[in-house]
Amino acid sequence: MKSTMSRVAVAVSVAATLGLTAACGGGGEEDKAEKKPSAAGSASAAENGDDGAGKTALTEAQLKEAALAKGDVKGYKIADMPAEDMPAETVPAQPAACQPLANMFFFTSDPQAKARAGRTVTSEDELSASVISLALAAHEQDDAEKVMADLRKATESCDGYEHVGNKYSGIEALTAPEQGDEAVAYKMKGDIEGAEIPMSFTVVRSGSTLIGFYSMNMLDADKAEVPDAILDAQVAKVEKAAG
Numbered sequence: 001m002k003s004t005m006s007r008v009a010v011a012v013s014v015a016a017t018l019g020l021t022a023a024c025g026g027g028g029e030e031d032k033a034e035k036k037p038s039a040a041g042s043a044s045a046a047e048n049g050d051d052g053a054g055k056t057a058l059t060e061a062q063l064k065e066a067a068l069a070k071g072d073v074k075g076y077k078i079a080d081m082p083a084e085d086m087p088a089e090t091v092p093a094q095p096a097a098c099q100p101l102a103n104m105f106f107f108t109s110d111p112q113a114k115a116r117a118g119r120t121v122t123s124e125d126e127l128s129a130s131v132i133s134l135a136l137a138a139h140e141q142d143d144a145e146k147v148m149a150d151l152r153k154a155t156e157s158c159d160g161y162e163h164v165g166n167k168y169s170g171i172e173a174l175t176a177p178e179q180g181d182e183a184v185a186y187k188m189k190g191d192i193e194g195a196e197i198p199m200s201f202t203v204v205r206s207g208s209t210l211i212g213f214y215s216m217n218m219l220d221a222d223k224a225e226v227p228d229a230i231l232d233a234q235v236a237k238v239e240k241a242a243g
Contacts, residue, residue, distance in 0.1 A: 055207040057138040058242065060115035066209075066241035067117040067136055073233045075125070081118030081133060088112075091164055098161035100150040101171065101188070104201055105163070107212050109147045113137035121230055129219040132226065134212060134234060141208040148182055148205050155186040167191040177228075179235045180206035187224065190216075198224040202231060206238045 058066065068078050086107050093102035103109050107118060121132040139147065152173075160169035168190050176183035187200040198221035202213040211234055217224040 055141045055242070057114045057140055057208050058136075059138070060117070062241050063115050063117040063136045063138055063209075066238045068119050068121070068134070068230070068234050068237065072237070073121070073229055075123065076227075076230065077122045077124060079120050079122075081120050081135065085120075085133065086116060086118045086135060093161045093163040095158075095161060098154055098158040098163075098168075098171075100147070100154040101158060101168070101186075101201075102161060102163040104151065104203065104212055105168075105214070107133075107135035107137065107214075109137065109139075109210070110150075111139065111143040111146065113139055113210070130215055130217045130223060132230065133214045134230070136234075136238065137210040137212065139208050139210060144205050144208050144210050147210060148184060148203065151184045151203055155184065166193070174200070177202060177204070177231060179231065180204040180211070180239075189221075200225045202226045204231070204235055206235060207242050209238050209242065211235060211238055 070078050072078060088108070090099075090103050090106075090108045090110060090112075093099045099110070107116060115138040116135055118133065118135040121134065123130060123132075137144075155171060155173040158171050160167065160171060162168075168188050170187070170189040172187050174185040174187055176185045183202065183204045185200070185202045187198070190197045190199055195218065197216050197218055199214065199216035201215075204211045204213075213226040213231060213234075215224055215226045
């Protein structure tokens, strides 16, 4: 699938460019404490389940307005995501219990979103080896809650899977950020075309809108994470758009 190849090509290119520099830079930033799975996201959802219950899906125009744009986050370049990185169809994964994770890699879901908007985010720091993508997905609220529940279950029950010819392993739930109405976070490694790529995902539900964040880094697994500045700015824009 072309979308897999385009993301990997970017990651490999960045890694190749920075390889020599990275060899000298290990341990420059503080190591973050290992995150443990938490019920914080689901607890938040339970506490706020009645707030905005039944919110209708945002329109495509509203999604585009809510998505991050140039100048929204200092230190990052933001551009529209290529269409091939957001295929409309879902492709079966093996085992089926991991399907929600496979879907999120391409920002798809079951139930399908009524509209989506995607962005690629690139650090202005030329020494950064991270590749970051995000997508907004408009759902009816019941559907959005189901997607989140399925994702949470998959992070707890799925050890690894195969999808479109690639293998994914080391799936581990992470502490979800306290954003939106609920959130799910997890990490894994992808064996894609012979390249082992550490990656992390954070998915936030704000009312009926899902906000998916995806980051990978071939040089430093600890940096395969979604920067707080990007997550905070995007969630804030969605909340403002939803009113």
